[in-house]
Amino acid sequence: GAVVSQHPSRVICKSGTSVKIECRSLDFQATTMFWYRQFPKQSLMLMATSNEGSKATYEQGVEKDKFLINHASLTLSTLTVTSAHPEDSSFYICSARPPGANSPLHFGNGTRLTVT
Amino acid sequence: KQEVTQIPAALSVPEGENLVLNCSFTDSAIYNLQWFRQDPGKGLTSLLLIQSSQREQTSGRLNASLDKSSGRSTLYIAASQPGDSATYLCAVGAQKLVFGQGTRLTINP
Numbered sequence: 001g002a003v004v005s006q007h008p009s010r011v012i013c014k015s016g017t018s019v020k021i022e023c024r025s026l027d028f029q030a031t032t033m034f035w036y037r038q039f040p041k042q043s044l045m046l047m048a049t050s051n052e053g054s055k056a057t058y059e060q061g062v063e064k065d066k067f068l069i070n071h072a073s074l075t076l077s078t079l080t081v082t083s084a085h086p087e088d089s090s091f092y093i094c095s096a097r098p099p100g101a102n103s104p105l106h107f108g109n110g111t112r113l114t115v116t
Numbered sequence: 117k118q119e120v121t122q123i124p125a126a127l128s129v130p131e132g133e134n135l136v137l138n139c140s141f142t143d144s145a146i147y148n149l150q151w152f153r154q155d156p157g158k159g160l161t162s163l164l165l166i167q168s169s170q171r172e173q174t175s176g177r178l179n180a181s182l183d184k185s186s187g188r189s190t191l192y193i194a195a196s197q198p199g200d201s202a203t204y205l206c207a208v209g210a211q212k213l214v215f216g217q218g219t220r221l222t223i224n225p
Binding site for chain 2: 006
């Protein structure tokens with residue numbers, strides 16, 4: 001079945017540093033990938049849509065300069081949290097949909113970011 | 117703006133019981149409805165996807181129904197097992213999904 005791989009699974013960083021999270025579709029090509037954020041005991045909120053070869057589309061309230069998204073190939077999207085602050089600590093999950101109008105979205109295992 | 121609500125927020129039942137999780141949405145013009153399972157600290161596992169033209173989908177002990185006119189979906193779990201303990205999320209949409217808050221399910225041995 002379709003697999004989406006996310007790396008790293010956990011990262012701890014100091015305030016002010018930048019962190020890059022990778023999302024790969026392992027057995028299918030994805031022109032579009034999605035980045036979600038989940039705070040503890042809350043549901044997932046869509047942050048942005050990553051489009052291969054073009055700029056990402058950000059949801060309202062999401063700072064594009066803080067959360068840099070690059071989708072340089074059909075199997076890889078990256079999310080970089082720039083100048084991280086403790087309030088950026090969260091669970092970040094990416095998703096992608098295999099080709100086919102009715103195929104379900106598949107999610108990565110998520111990245112737990114802790115900013116100290 | 118689409119809003120998705122799941123009740124109850126938490127549910128604890130003895131092993132072997134059949135149970136129903138509920139999901140409601142405000143805008144009936146949905147494309148798909150998908151049920152997911154999330155284990156603590158993990159990503160999401162897709163359980164069932166119901167297209168807007170369908171009324172239900174089944175996979176093993178799981179059955180999901182969709183009633184667009186009333187804005188509701190249910191996830192039925194038969195003969196529950198401790199391994200079913202997880203948070204169950206429903207989401208509506210095509211590419212951009214709108215998620216409910218989830219139901220945290222505990223199956224007690």
